[in-house]
């Protein structure tokens with residue numbers, strides 16, 4: 001039997017190797033100990049990375065769980081295209097929890113500020129319940145935010161999907177305790193310990209494909225709250241905002257109504273690695289309007305069951 | 308670049324752990340502009356330090372609403388930074404006794420622990436408790452940071468007094484590699500750069516020291532025999548990954564997936580499999596779609612074996628001749644995390660490696676007294692107690708003593724009802740029997756002999 005290539009024995013183990021080994025270990029533990037895991041997959045770089053690690057963890061078998069996308073209806077079209085192509089290529093089942101459906105039938109209503117990010121929680125929790133998922137993989141990283149910095153790798157959620165940061169279970173060594181009772185579920189974060197730079201270095205090393213908007217491209221944008229916003233049906237410019245064409249890229253990919261682009265000429269993954277290494281802003285600070293609302297915006301959303 | 312180093316902070320509440328962490332991140336240029344702006348703004352809003360522009364560095368890790376309101380750390384914050392010499396994963400732990408479980412969480416994965424001691428107060432009860440945890444877990448490196456020396460005019464004699472107290476305690480606890488540094492977390496003395504305020508101290512700064520300590524994996528590689536707990540068996544049958552070109556070649560593929568706990572495995576190696584002890588040969592090592600000739604701890608791999616063995620999750624693959632003695636009874640030290648006390652006769656679950664088995668706590672041999680550090684008789688273990696226990700298992704486990712093999716000797720005690728993690732456990736040798744017990748056993752033996 002022959003596999004794709006044979007590499008010589010590696011000398012020692014570098015940071016990326018250590019992070020990869022830890023992530024694969026976590027993914028396999030969850031698959032071994034839970035009945036119905038699912039991966040939250042948005043097409044963003046972190047969820048693409050977790051999917052890549054899952055593929056490695058089970059190769060030559062296919063990834064043994066479906067993926068779930070919470071669709072705000074405000075997605076970048078090229079990300080949805082990438083999502084569908086990836087799921088198709090890997091032969092996975094895609095479950096979609098649609099915020100638009102909830103708005104259409106009145107279970108949710110549009111917020112005054114137009115952002116749909118906080119509206120994702122209810123469809124997410126319903127999607128988890130509908131799929132009877134007892135474990136939900138996410139691509140959250142501790143370096144993204146000060147509330148996320150406090151999260152366990154295996155994080156227990158109650159019947160209401162709530163996170164209780166004052167009362168987390170101890171998590172000892174790499175012995176993950178996934179015991180839970182009926183109605184509870186567990187969120188699992190295999191790339192908790194990766195930084196943005198680790199993610200990009202690994203994407204470069206492994207040649208992982210991402211949606212094109214992570215790389216420099218020309219786009220019609222306008223400046224709001226110090227961030228470049230894309231022109232679209234859901235994110236129109238106000239009369240006092242000037243629309244111009246700029247060379248930009250995205251550092252995070254979320255809801256179009258609250259994700260900003262950064263000016264950048266980083267067109268290749270190597271360029272991005274160099275750019276991130278020199279960046280003076282965090283990724284969420286540079287690109288997420290939703291986290292600017294308050295000091296503890298992420299913590300509050302997480303307590304309510306957000307990812 | 309050197310290997311990744313994981314380190315945690317420890318020490319009593321308010322001794323300056325979070326401030327030290329913030330200072331370390333700030334002075335090693337690991338804080339980005341928007342984070343700095345946000346903590347500067349919050350510091351001003353909260354009137355920190357009384358001077359305009361003063362930064363409360365603890366806000367860099369105390370990220371929860373409740374932590375900021377109370378000015379204490381509740382749960383571990385993980386931060387990441389690197390210098391030209393290596394990358395670090397830092398766990399800033401709480402000092403408050405109520406959150407000791409979270410400090411234990413941070414310390415179990417640490418290659419090094421930085422224990423802060425307020426120079427004005429010296430060693431407090433919680434300092435002793437944290438140092439006892441560090442000793443129990445055998446954290447390889449301990450750095451004692453004698454903090455707030457700015458408040459004592461950088462006095463050498465004040466530092467010397469505290470340093471010699473802690474050093475004595477470290478010796479009593481049997482801590483291995485201990486370093487002591489005088490620091491001011493607030494002012495930044497001896498954190499990243501050596502300070503001109505302590506000309507009497509000729510050791511390295513905290514960061515210099517952290518840059519040079521060998522990590523656990525560096526200390527442990529090459530020494531130990533191969534051991535890999537099996538997480539699951541990979542058998543694709545019809546369900547092949549999209550990038551498998553030759554489906555026919557993988558029809559009967561079967562491999563044991565796991566993370567190597569110790570040692571190195573090479574294609575052609577003879578190995579034994581627990582349970583049963585059958586011997587076979589490694590025919591292939593897969594790391595994703597890449598086939599490798601060899602792999603070492605702590606890599607995650609899939610091993611193909613020459614013989615069809617009936618092994619599943621919970622099995623352990625070891626180097627030939629290194630089969631552990633299966634154990635039904637464990638002598639163990641535990642750090643009790645449960646709110647309800649542990650009493651003899653408790654039915655629990657024990658999770659070790661990839662096995663979870665039912666267990667019965669048959670004896671509480673004793674409880675470690677924090678003042679005398681001696682093992683004293685105890686009827687129960689209360690929350691935050693360190694105790695010595697005997698446990699009977701419902702099935703054999705392939706454990707080793709923690710002192711010789713960390714990953715094979717660590718276990719969780721889990722509440723079968725609530726699922727809560729009740730204790731951090733480590734397998735020990737049998738404790739020395741008390742003189743009375745020895746006399747009793749001898750008498751019994753003599754009686755039998757007659």
Ligand SMILES: Nc1nc2c(ncn2[C@@H]2O[C@H](COP(=O)(O)OP(=O)(O)OP(=O)(O)O)[C@@H](O)[C@H]2O)c(=O)[nH]1
Nearest residue numbers: 320321322323324325326379380402455491492493
């Ligand atoms: N003067 C002086 N004050 C300090 C120093 N280090 C910390 N402090 C102050 O001590 C207080 C407690 O500091 P923290 O860093 O929050 O203490 P901690 O050890 O993290 O506390 P917990 O995490 O709650 O256990 C704060 O008011 C700090 O500003 C120091 O070196 N000198």
Ligand SMILES: [Mg+2]
Nearest residue numbers: 324325379380
């Ligand atoms: Mg603190």
